[in-house]
Amino acid sequence: MSKGLPKRSEDYSLWYNELVKRADLAENSPVRGCMVIKPYGYSIWEKMQAQLDKMFKDTGHVNAYFPLFIPKSYLSKEASHVEGFAKECAVVTHYRLKNADDGSGVIVDPEAKLEEELIVRPTSETVIWSTYKNWIQSYRDLPLLVNQWANVVRWEMRTRLFLRTSEFLWQEGHTAHASKQEAIDETVLMMNVYAEFAETYMAVPVVRGVKSANERFAGAEDTYCIEAMMQDGKALQAGTSHFLGQNFAKAFDVKFATKEGGLDYVWGTSWGVSTRLMGALIMAHSDDNGLVLPPKLAPIHVVIVPIYKGEEELARISEKANEILSKLRAKGLSVKYDNRDTHKPGWKFAEYELKGVPLRIAMGPRDLENNTVELARRDTLTKETVNLGEVAIEDYVSNLLDTIQDTIYQKAFDFREQMTTEVNTWEEFESVLEEKGGFLSAHWDGTSETEEKIKELSKATIRCIPLNSKTEEGKCILTGKPSRQRVLFARAY
Amino acid sequence: MSKGLPKRSEDYSLWYNELVKRADLAENSPVRGCMVIKPYGYSIWEKMQAQLDKMFKDTGHVNAYFPLFIPKSYLSKEASHVEGFAKECAVVTHYRLKNADDGSGVIVDPEAKLEEELIVRPTSETVIWSTYKNWIQSYRDLPLLVNQWANVVRWEMRTRLFLRTSEFLWQEGHTAHASKQEAIDETVLMMNVYAEFAETYMAVPVVRGVKSANERFAGAEDTYCIEAMMQDGKALQAGTSHFLGQNFAKAFDVKFATKEGGLDYVWGTSWGVSTRLMGALIMAHSDDNGLVLPPKLAPIHVVIVPIYKGEEELARISEKANEILSKLRAKGLSVKYDNRDTHKPGWKFAEYELKGVPLRIAMGPRDLENNTVELARRDTLTKETVNLGEVAIEDYVSNLLDTIQDTIYQKAFDFREQMTTEVNTWEEFESVLEEKGGFLSAHWDGTSETEEKIKELSKATIRCIPLNSKTEEGKCILTGKPSRQRVLFARAY
Incomplete structure (x- = not known):
């Protein structure tokens, strides 16, 4: 970290962009509008995915995978759906390259033109409902509770890392039900799952609500959403859950034999959250020193930094540090011991502040003498000295991480209320x-x-x-x- | 399951296709050459992913995500690479649809033509090495040990579910090293990781080897591979690990300051396995009754089927069944109790054989009297009666699952040797x-x-x-x- 971040108060937008890059979360790719999610950023996304996936499975959903490509004619089957997505579709028209006759390199082979153009999925309702037609015959086949983790593409003219990119990662749930009420219940359930995830794991308070007609998903009868407040006073839609009515069932002719012996169109829902959540997480909590991560989503909970002069002192500190490290790991915490001799402690402090590690433990020769460590909280930037003879460090740290999680949430909640x-x-x-x-x-x-x-x-x-x-x-x-x-x-x- | 599968001996290819569909693993999608991976199939893939991901992380790798699209000019930078992939590239040429003037629906907007065509990634060496150029300056930045879980597209004219599809899911590792030897060591390490996964988890014995020049990856100096033998006597390449030399570093000008103060091109590797492994798993072990799954990758380890007449008998059996279920689950096993009254036991037996559940426990009134259960192994189709007073059922089942895993492997190994x-x-x-x-x-x-x-x-x-x-x-x-x-x-x- 060569120099400080821009300040939020001076240029919030620049602060965000620089933070995302310097904290090794993501960067722009050579492909316009697409991002590279860097390993540290991806490790946070993986924690989000794991928790969401668990919550989906706990509510009875299973994962599956549907094609990346959608025939153009499928997209058109639901009128308002194609209206909503046509303006931002990446279109595959050919399936082969060939060498240019003039030797100038490879060109698209004009003879390898597709009969029907394929759209790179902007969302998968159409291809999934065309598949559901074969999966659903009777009420016994319902409900279908399917989720997919995938990449989608919506061609964006103005992009921002995580918040708006032409390609993004997401999950999309697509469920099918025998009754309207059951579908509405599912829509609300998933909005609540998202809200619980945002509040309990991301520490981001959200407002649960329904969209107005203007802001509704293209093809939905109702869109439920969770809305969060960022530090610059702008709102961010963090997740949506759509009640689709029978729209896609009608578009793809998906009927089922009812329990009562009739024939009816199936009721549907779809719901999704994306790598946009990373943007929300970053913007909700971080400060001018860098990321602030809630412990429940932090890839590293605790970093231990030795402060020493010479090999011998390092060896003595390391012995104690490794003891602490073992105790913390046994408690299920993710701990890093940074004993690199290539960087000074001050550099490391700044680095882990930038990366949002919730808790830093520093240990110097005086700590060894006194049987203490210095604990520094990332969220409040406060320090305290803890006597290892007086507390079980693993319990103390574990409780402190819970406190940090709560504090971060409460701060964001108070801010949201005030705003x-x-x-x-x-x-x-x-x-x-x-x-x-x-x-x-x-x-x-x-x-x-x-x-x-x-x-x-x-x-x-x-x-x-x-x-x-x-x-x-x-x-x-x-x-x-x-x-x-x-x-x-x-x-x- | 209305009727039996085709027999392997009569039409192996038809047997495979039917098995994949009837066991709810995958099906063809409306998009030519692309498949839908159904929930049951996907749950096996998820188990594969989780284990592989753990093995990658245990060997020091981290995950990241790179763009789906590759500018055409990037693909062309490594000569043999583009030669190898040009004939099967899906090409994005436009980014918008619009309503046709004659009202006939939506058409590709000719005004929304991309300046440079984008290739849907067939593999990501080019876009990743163009990114690595910015990540690598000095030997201190090396090694870079990155993996990506992603979808890729290779336009195939003749496709088969899992084995050869235009879109497939895979992981692709891309590592960068300061020395040739370190890169070769990494290449070999990952081939060994794949071999261990295939043998220990998939129960598929593999030959570890090096490809001849003809079969080498386009852009590699050497391709290491694991090769498996299927029941019809055909081989299946189950994973490859490529030593890229300095080819991609040269193509994308990725140099690093060496420890000795010089400047050199970076050494690279790439390695991948895909949903093709699902095909290998299915074809290696399954029989004319359906799937045979090794317990380590089976989504359900044990199914309990009650055999009863009337509600009262079911209640008594269920009480005992739930006891067993709890004990097995406490042991970490995945257990399903199928007490549906809509299907007869015989139907259920056939269904779980088709789905490859390794162990079936049947319990009838006589079992209750005698304090026994009937255990049926999927792999050998053998049955035994176990007295619950004489064994701890959870240990017995757990050991039996280990035996099944070994037996399946040994059978495949013996077959491979014989073949x-x-x-x-x-x-x-x-x-x-x-x-x-x-x-x-x-x-x-x-x-x-x-x-x-x-x-x-x-x-x-x-x-x-x-x-x-x-x-x-x-x-x-x-x-x-x-x-x-x-x-x-x-x-x-």
């Missing part, structure tokens, strides 16, 4: 949005036209109609028309 | 190949021309030059020219 403002007039809306940002809880007349107008005027969109929003008489901030419920507006990533 | 024949003349070569198949251990003059000729005449290729092959004077079976080592020929998948 949520009830506004009742257009003037208030505009001034709060400009001066403070955050979530604006406001009345809206329920029409797409008004939402569109507000977006044009302010760049703020309705993030969601919160599920816990109480009924209340009010007037739309823009039109003054009657409204019975506040919705959450914000500028968003 | 390996030393031949010394062309006549012998031809007649053994026709009448028996298998591996033919024969002398070869070492030239690509002769290998090509043999392939034309017999459809057999050199699978590998086995690493344990001893030096021995001999004469090439085709040309009679001198040879100092036998190589393994076979017809192959």
